[in-house]
Amino acid sequence: MIPxxxxxxxxxxxxxxxxxxDVSLRLEPGARHALIGPNGAGKTTLINxxxxxxxxxxxxxxxxxxxxxxxxxxxxVKRGLARTFQINQLFRDLTVxxxxxxPILERSGIGRNIxxxxxxxxxxxxxxxxxxxxxxxxxxxxxxxxxxPYGRQRLVEIAITLGLKPSVLLLDEPAAGVPSAESHIILxxxxxxPEDIAILIIEHDMEIVFQFAKSISVLVAGxxxxxxxxxxxxxNQEVRAVYLGVEADG
Amino acid sequence: MTDTPSDSGFTPDARLYFRAREGWRWAExxxxxxxxAAFFVFPDYMALGxxxxxxxxxxxxLDLILGYAxxxxxxxxxxxxxxxxATGMLSAHLGWGEPISAMLFxxxxxxxxxxxxxxxxxxxxxxxxxxxxLATAILLMEGANAAEYxxxxxxxxxxxxxxxxxxxFEYDLWGHTYYWYALAVLFCCFLVARRIVxxxxxxxxxxxxxxxxxxxxxxxxxxxxxxxxxxxSAGMAGIAGGLFAESNAYxxxxxxxxxRSGTVLIMLVLGGTGRLYGAFLGTVVYLVLEDExxxxxxxxxxxxxxxxxxxxxxxxxxGMLGALDDLVAWARGKGKP
Numbered sequence: 001m002i003p004x005x006x007x008x009x010x011x012x013x014x015x016x017x018x019x020x021x022d023v024s025l026r027l028e029p030g031a032r033h034a035l036i037g038p039n040g041a042g043k044t045t046l047i048n049x050x051x052x053x054x055x056x057x058x059x060x061x062x063x064x065x066x067x068x069x070x071x072x073x074x075x076x077v078k079r080g081l082a083r084t085f086q087i088n089q090l091f092r093d094l095t096v097x098x099x100x101x102x103p104i105l106e107r108s109g110i111g112r113n114i115x116x117x118x119x120x121x122x123x124x125x126x127x128x129x130x131x132x133x134x135x136x137x138x139x140x141x142x143x144x145x146x147x148x149p150y151g152r153q154r155l156v157e158i159a160i161t162l163g164l165k166p167s168v169l170l171l172d173e174p175a176a177g178v179p180s181a182e183s184h185i186i187l188x189x190x191x192x193x194p195e196d197i198a199i200l201i202i203e204h205d206m207e208i209v210f211q212f213a214k215s216i217s218v219l220v221a222g223x224x225x226x227x228x229x230x231x232x233x234x235x236n237q238e239v240r241a242v243y244l245g246v247e248a249d250g
Numbered sequence: 251m252t253d254t255p256s257d258s259g260f261t262p263d264a265r266l267y268f269r270a271r272e273g274w275r276w277a278e279x280x281x282x283x284x285x286x287a288a289f290f291v292f293p294d295y296m297a298l299g300x301x302x303x304x305x306x307x308x309x310x311x312l313d314l315i316l317g318y319a320x321x322x323x324x325x326x327x328x329x330x331x332x333x334x335x336a337t338g339m340l341s342a343h344l345g346w347g348e349p350i351s352a353m354l355f356x357x358x359x360x361x362x363x364x365x366x367x368x369x370x371x372x373x374x375x376x377x378x379x380x381x382x383x384l385a386t387a388i389l390l391m392e393g394a395n396a397a398e399y400x401x402x403x404x405x406x407x408x409x410x411x412x413x414x415x416x417x418x419f420e421y422d423l424w425g426h427t428y429y430w431y432a433l434a435v436l437f438c439c440f441l442v443a444r445r446i447v448x449x450x451x452x453x454x455x456x457x458x459x460x461x462x463x464x465x466x467x468x469x470x471x472x473x474x475x476x477x478x479x480x481x482x483s484a485g486m487a488g489i490a491g492g493l494f495a496e497s498n499a500y501x502x503x504x505x506x507x508x509x510r511s512g513t514v515l516i517m518l519v520l521g522g523t524g525r526l527y528g529a530f531l532g533t534v535v536y537l538v539l540e541d542e543x544x545x546x547x548x549x550x551x552x553x554x555x556x557x558x559x560x561x562x563x564x565x566x567x568x569g570m571l572g573a574l575d576d577l578v579a580w581a582r583g584k585g586k587p
Contacts, residue, residue: 118268
């Protein structure tokens with residue numbers, strides 16, 4: 001099967017600091033793959049390299065078998081690659097429904113239309129409202145994002161990427177900053193994401209990782225230390241030593 | 251997830267909300283009624299009135315980029331000036347004085363210059379962009395100064411002769427013809443601006459202003475969109491400049507000056523950015539106050555303007571129109587039990 005997303009020997013350094021070294025990942029269509037590792041392991045950098053926010057020094061990124069290494073961030077999005085941010089990147093002064101309308105306008109090309117009134121594209125609004133219902137956000141549709149509690153803002157962050165109808169979704173710590181009592185809301189939503197989307201998730205909350213992921217890569221100092229099923233990773237002595245061991249002691 | 255109050259099953263109608271925002275309000279007739287009434291109440295002030303209308307078009311063009319796309323500029327007079335010189339030179343050197351086409355030619359030159367400079371400028375942001383807009387206007391002004399043969403240099407461009415409007419309405423000393431002409435042009439520019447800001451393109455500009463990182467991440471061609479609105483804005487500024495050249499029959503380097511770029515920014519901020527009508531209110535307040543204060547104290551009139559600007563910037567979020575909105579919202583809230 002052609003992998004939905006593949007990286008081959010992806011490497012990035014800032015001067016003498018090697019943040020990503022020969023990272024090769026493979027996500028099948030519909031994959032649920034988690035990327036874990038201690039702070040500073042280069043997880044977010046890897047997301048930035050895959051999404052095109054940063055350019056790699058070496059190696060390549062393939063989406064559905066096509067090399068997209070030379071493509072811009074926008075070009076990668078057009079091909080079905082979407083990401084969320086560790087720290088919310090929302091339109092804080094706009095309403096929730098407008099936040100979700102933005103990606104739909106871009107995906108459909110309607111965002112280029114300079115003359116027709118935005119409200120007359122009723123299918124865009126219908127799609128946005130359907131998406132909000134899916135994430136149980138429809139009641140907040142007309143609330144400015146800045147007035148939402150942080151946990152619900154995280155859901156808007158995910159809703160925006162779903163508006164792009166991606167084939168590959170990169171989730172950068174979706175539960176970051178959400179009180180642990182509410183993190184199940186996030187988990188419920190990502191567990192219910194469409195099955196055909198391949199998902200790469202970075203997460204510190206091990207509960208979410210082990211409930212959600214079917215496969216896990218452990219990143220340490222920019223290298224993939226080990227890759228396997230959640231059970232294999234949980235048993236792995238090396239991983240326990242460098243990463244999970246710390247958690248167990250805490 | 252059933253414990254949150256917003257899951258009560260109530261779904262607000264987004265369509266009604268968007269339609270209401272785009273729809274015309276009765277209050278929108280007010281500035282036009284005032285403009286028409288002003289003609290009959292102050293017939294002797296129509297020369298000033300014409301200059302106010304031209305300044306409103308210029309401020310409106312700035313609102314498109316500053317208020318909606320978040321582009322801060324200190325060099326917008328470059329495009330106003332380019333339009334003024336283009337229209338003026340068309341008459342002074344080529345002998346073409348048909349007012350509407352000459353004005354549109356000014357707009358075209360402004361837009362072309364906006365496209366070329368915007369292509370480079372808009373790759374930068376923040377302080378770098380601010381300085382580059384300033385530098386563009388300075389370079390253009392010095393260019394006009396050096397090209398003395400074409401522009402008249404420091405002495406100004408003379409010999410502009412504009413034909414009667416529609417070959418019928420002569421230019422008159424009281425500025426009556428030009429007042430109606432400028433009002434009609436302002437109305438057309440306003441309709442275009444209003445249409446653009448309520449379009450899908452206009453909404454994505456607001457997205458760029460709100461969070462450019464996110465717009466990149468959803469695949470928006472940010473640079474292309476900014477260049478597009480910058481070009482339109484520069485074209486509108488060029489039209490204002492063309493009207494200015496026609497109504498004064500004289501163009502000096504002052505049309506591109508830093509002072510003009512700064513003044514239009516102050517006018518817009520006074521009125522309120524990102525709301526179209528801020529350009530109307532801010533410009534009228536600024537120019538009328540300037541006129542009145544100058545009579546009161548010819549040397550220190552700028553003190554009054556400065557004081558007003560401080561008050562507006564410190565205490566009125568969204569300028570004077572923003573304060574008005576807040577007041578209306580407060581009064582309505584108070585009226586409810």
